[in-house]
Amino acid sequence: MSSDLFKRITILVGVALLALAFISMFAYDVIKLDWVSFMEIQPAFQPMYNPLPVPAGSIPIDGSVYVPSEGVPANPIPAEAASITRGMELYHINCIHCHGPLGKGDGTVAIYLQNKPANLTGLPVRALSDGGIFLTISDGIQGKMPALNENLTVRERWDVVNYVRSLK
Template identity: 60%
Template sequence: MNPAFKRLIIAGLVLLIAVVVIEMFAYDVFKISWVTFMEIQPAFQPMVQPLPVATDALPVEGAAYNQLVGVPSNPVPSDATSTARGAELFSLNCAVCHGKSGKGDGPVASHLKNKPYDLTSFPIQSFTDGGIFFIISTGVPGKMPALNENLTVRERWDVVNFVRTLK
C-alpha cells in the first residue's frame, strides 16, 4: 500500500476518535460541571423552597411574610369584585380539597389522611383575615400546600374575602 495513503487513513482514524470523544462531552456522556460565574452565588434548585426573606425586609406587595410585623390586616375591601375574583380563585386552588362551598368535602378530600377543614364555620371563621392569609401563604406543613406561588398577594386577599362569605 502507498505509505502516503496509509498515513492518510491513520490521520483520518485519529481525527474520527477525537471527534467522537469531543461529542461525548457535548452530549453529556461524560459530565463535567464547568465552573461558571452563574454558579458561584447563592441559589436554590428547581422545586426547592425559596430562600426565607430576611426578617427586616418588607416585600413590595406589603407585609406578606414578615414575622416581625405580625399578622397583616386586610388591605382589600370586600366588595363584589374582590369576592367574585376570590370565588373563581377558590374554585381553582382550594375546592379540590375544601369543596366548592368550603365544607371540606372536595373530590380529593376522601383520599387525604388529614381531612381539609370545613371553612364555613368555627374555628376558621373566628380567625382574623390576616390569619387566613398566612395559612394560604405558608400552608400547613405536611397537610396543606403553601399557595404563595400560585396566588399573588392581591389574589390571596381576594380568596380571604371570599372565604368570609362562606359562613
C-alpha cells in the same frame, strides 16, 4: 494487483458507508435511545417546598404581607363584590379540590388525604382573623396544606380571604 487494490478500496468505502448509515439512524430517530438524564438527581428547589426565608431587612413592595415582627397583617382589600368574585375564581383554581365547592372540606381529593382539609365554614376557621387566613394561604400548614404564596400574588390572596369570609 490493481484489481486487488480496487477491491480493498470498495470494501473500505462500503464499510464506511454502512457505519455512516448506522450512525445516522440515531440522528434521524430510527434508533431511539433514552439518554440518561441527571437533571432530576441534582439538588433542586421544588415549588411549594421549603420556601426560602425572606432576607433580613426586606421591605414588601406588594402591599401588606407578613413581617414577622409586626404580627398578623390587616386586610387592606375591602370585601366588595369585585374582590369576592375574583377570590371565588381563584378559590376554584387553587382550593376547591381540597376544601370543596362550598368550603366544607369535601373536595374531590379530600378522601385521599390523611389530614382532612378544614371546613372553611366551621367555627374554628370563622374564628380566625383575615390575616390568619392570609398566613395559612401564604405559608400552608406543614405536612397538611401546601404553601400557595407562589401560586397567588399578595392581592390575590386577600381576594381569596374575602371569598372565604363570604362562605356561610
